[in-house]
Amino acid sequence: MPEDVFAPWDDPEEKPLIRFQNVTKSFADSIVIDDVSLDIYEREFLALLGPSGCGKTTMMRMLAGFETPTSGRIELSGKNIVPLPANKRAVNMMFQSYALFPHLTVWDNIAFGLKRSKMPKDKIAARVEEMLKLTRLGKFAGRKPHQISGGQRQRVALARSLAKAPKLLLLDEPLGALDAKLRQETQFELVDIQETTGTTFVIVTHDQEEAMTVASRIAVMDEGKLIQVDTPDRIYESPNSVYVADFIGDVNIIEGRARKQGADLYGIDWADGQRLLAVTSERAFTEGQPCHLAIRPEKITISADKPVHADNAVQGKILDIAYLGNLSTYHVELPGGMIIKAQTANTRRMSPRSFTWEDAVWLSWTVTAGILLAE
Amino acid sequence: MMRRAVLIAVPYFWLMALFLVPFIIVFKVSLSDTALAIPPYVPTLEWRDFRTFLSQLDFENYIWLTQDDLYWKAYLSSLKIAFLSTLMTLAIGYPVAYAMACCPEKWRSTLMMLVILPFWTSFLIRVYAWMGILSNEGFLNQFLLWAGIISTPLTILNTNTAVYIGIVYTYLPFMILPIYATLDRMDASLLEAAEDLGCSRIGAFWLVTVPLSRNGIIAGCFLVFIPALGEFVIPSLLGGSRTLMIGKVLWEEFFNNRDWPVASAVAVVLLLILIIPIMLFQRNQQNQAEAGR
Numbered sequence: 166m167p168e169d170v171f172a173p174w175d176d177p178e179e180k181p182l183i184r185f186q187n188v189t190k191s192f193a194d195s196i197v198i199d200d201v202s203l204d205i206y207e208r209e210f211l212a213l214l215g216p217s218g219c220g221k222t223t224m225m226r227m228l229a230g231f232e233t234p235t236s237g238r239i240e241l242s243g244k245n246i247v248p249l250p251a252n253k254r255a256v257n258m259m260f261q262s263y264a265l266f267p268h269l270t271v272w273d274n275i276a277f278g279l280k281r282s283k284m285p286k287d288k289i290a291a292r293v294e295e296m297l298k299l300t301r302l303g304k305f306a307g308r309k310p311h312q313i314s315g316g317q318r319q320r321v322a323l324a325r326s327l328a329k330a331p332k333l334l335l336l337d338e339p340l341g342a343l344d345a346k347l348r349q350e351t352q353f354e355l356v357d358i359q360e361t362t363g364t365t366f367v368i369v370t371h372d373q374e375e376a377m378t379v380a381s382r383i384a385v386m387d388e389g390k391l392i393q394v395d396t397p398d399r400i401y402e403s404p405n406s407v408y409v410a411d412f413i414g415d416v417n418i419i420e421g422r423a424r425k426q427g428a429d430l431y432g433i434d435w436a437d438g439q440r441l442l443a444v445t446s447e448r449a450f451t452e453g454q455p456c457h458l459a460i461r462p463e464k465i466t467i468s469a470d471k472p473v474h475a476d477n478a479v480q481g482k483i484l485d486i487a488y489l490g491n492l493s494t495y496h497v498e499l500p501g502g503m504i505i506k507a508q509t510a511n512t513r514r515m516s517p518r519s520f521t522w523e524d525a526v527w528l529s530w531t532v533t534a535g536i537l538l539a540e
Numbered sequence: 541m542m543r544r545a546v547l548i549a550v551p552y553f554w555l556m557a558l559f560l561v562p563f564i565i566v567f568k569v570s571l572s573d574t575a576l577a578i579p580p581y582v583p584t585l586e587w588r589d590f591r592t593f594l595s596q597l598d599f600e601n602y603i604w605l606t607q608d609d610l611y612w613k614a615y616l617s618s619l620k621i622a623f624l625s626t627l628m629t630l631a632i633g634y635p636v637a638y639a640m641a642c643c644p645e646k647w648r649s650t651l652m653m654l655v656i657l658p659f660w661t662s663f664l665i666r667v668y669a670w671m672g673i674l675s676n677e678g679f680l681n682q683f684l685l686w687a688g689i690i691s692t693p694l695t696i697l698n699t700n701t702a703v704y705i706g707i708v709y710t711y712l713p714f715m716i717l718p719i720y721a722t723l724d725r726m727d728a729s730l731l732e733a734a735e736d737l738g739c740s741r742i743g744a745f746w747l748v749t750v751p752l753s754r755n756g757i758i759a760g761c762f763l764v765f766i767p768a769l770g771e772f773v774i775p776s777l778l779g780g781s782r783t784l785m786i787g788k789v790l791w792e793e794f795f796n797n798r799d800w801p802v803a804s805a806v807a808v809v810l811l812l813i814l815i816i817p818i819m820l821f822q823r824n825q826q827n828q829a830e831a832g833r
Contacts (some may be wrong), residue, residue: 230736231735251735252738260729260732261729262727262729264730264732266734267752268752278737278738284737326736371594479743
């Protein structure tokens with residue numbers, strides 16, 4: 166049933182809700198957003214992900230109306246919204262600091278936006294109650310922001326920004342101030358709320374795990390450019406560049422030169438006197454082209470004896486073991502001095518560790534385990 | 541335990557010595573009668589015959605305050621002048637504080653300096669300077685005549701207008717500083733949030749900025765109102781013979797009439813009037829401290 170998969174970005178007929186067209190933004194002498202084009206679809210949960218200073222916040226502020234692009238167009242439902250001020254856009258934002266009005270109660274905070282529109286009083290009350298219920302804040306309606314916990318404040322901010330039923334909701338590092346445990350719970354809550362309200366969400370975050378959990382698509386940014394916009398699994402398994410592979414999760418990067426061996430099979434010449442590493446690639450490489458082989462640590466098997474039928478196998482010595490509870494990461498030094506990380510899941514309690522420091526081990530992986538990247 | 545008691549005792553002792561004891565003396569004088577003597581009142585404090593001493597004290601002077609309409613008129617007029625000048629100071633001080641808070645960071649300390657700068661000169665000299673500005677031959681009239689705006693000099697000095705100008709000028713920093721402090725602490729994202737939720741810039745100012753600077757406004761108003769109510773230098777130097785302010789009345793009773801008991805009674809009543817706003821002010825400060833931030 167592939168029709169049921171939510172993937173409007175693959176449908177050429179689908180009209181985007183938001184369209185960035187060659188948007189550039191520069192402050193004084195530095196270019197913060199560099200000729201970005203991006204389509205965001207209705208009901209989508211898009212994560213703008215990148216290190217600080219990559220321009221993700223500027224993208225969001227341009228959507229909210231707090232910044233104007235230096236050049237280019239931003240369309241909302243086909244209309245250019247660049248000349249519209251923030252208070253005239255059907256876009257609401259949840260601020261990183263929550264920006265709750267400290268002099269107003271939770272109820273009045275949520276009602277603030279509704280009161281600005283010409284909504285009748287009973288409708289406002291009904292809508293506020295609905296929002297309080299959605300975010301499970303009923304008990305706290307009469308409290309001031311400084312009388313509730315951080316997690317509750319976060320939900321008030323969400324309720325307030327959703328109250329006007331915006332076409333697009335922007336979330337600026339919405340979970341940044343919460344502790345790890347609460348953060349995980351809230352991530353799922355956020356997804357649930359997004360699904361029940363059917364609102365399009367754009368979230369800005371520097372936390373890749375958060376982006377992977379909540380987003381339907383992730384836009385990875387660096388230095389004002391979009392590097393890759395794709396679903397979380399494609400970002401993880403098929404990154405388009407070393408930058409993306411390295412930014413999302415843990416990865417081993419092996420540099421070498423491509424040698425064509427079959428239709429889409431390549432051998433990587435990575436060290437003198439070593440067997441070529443076999444890898445399949447949809448992307449074409451020319452003979453001898455410099456390339457990077459990216460392999461996730463969990464795709465590498467570690468064993469004491471040389472594996473018989475492995476596509477790729479290298480020998481090394483265990484340098485370090487990081488025990489993470491659910492996983493153990495082995496840092497294995499290859500003869501050339503290169504360090505490869507391999508991960509095993511700790512599926513059984515109290516089982517003695519098979520390997521220890523200084524052990525000579527074999528690392529092996531299949532021909533499809535890695536991805537070949539040009540840069 | 542002992543150390544704590546001593547630590548707590550120090551400020552109390554300070555209050556006793558500098559506030560309570562002088563107040564008791566003033567209160568005692570207000571219950572005495574005038575006399576041609578030094579000091580100019582009887583009875584003077586006598587421990588030997590304390591009972592007769594007490595029997596000579598009475599509330600005659602307070603009754604006198606209600607009989608002569610000069611006094612309650614002066615109180616009312618002082619309240620009116622203090623109230624109106626507080627409003628005027630707020631009207632001028634708020635925009636100044638707001639502009640300071642909106643300024644780029646690097647300018648703020650300079651602006652703050654400019655607000656405090658007048659304190660470096662004696663208050664009395666600054667009031668004299670205003671006499672030079674406001675008099676019939678003063679700078680203001682000369683300028684207006686030169687500019688052709690008026691043809692005959694305006695009489696400003698020795699009128700209530702001059703008193704208002706003097707009070708507003710003198711107490712403006714006391715209004716600006718607390719308001720600036722609350723505006724400076726305000727999170728700028730609150731205004732963006734208000735705009736995001738459909739407010740215009742002006743709407744956000746009235747719905748967010750003003751309520752959030754409420755404590756600063758209240759503090760500033762009290763800091764202006766309380767001293768302005770008892771002000772006597774400004775009305776006696778800038779005001780005319782028709783300017784009626786209780787501080788001036790008090791001064792005249794004390795030095796011109798040499799009627800210390802009535803002057804003391806005027807002072808005690810003034811203090812009683814001031815206790816209400818002072819207590820309200822204290823409560824505001826306390827609320828502010830409790831609200832955190």
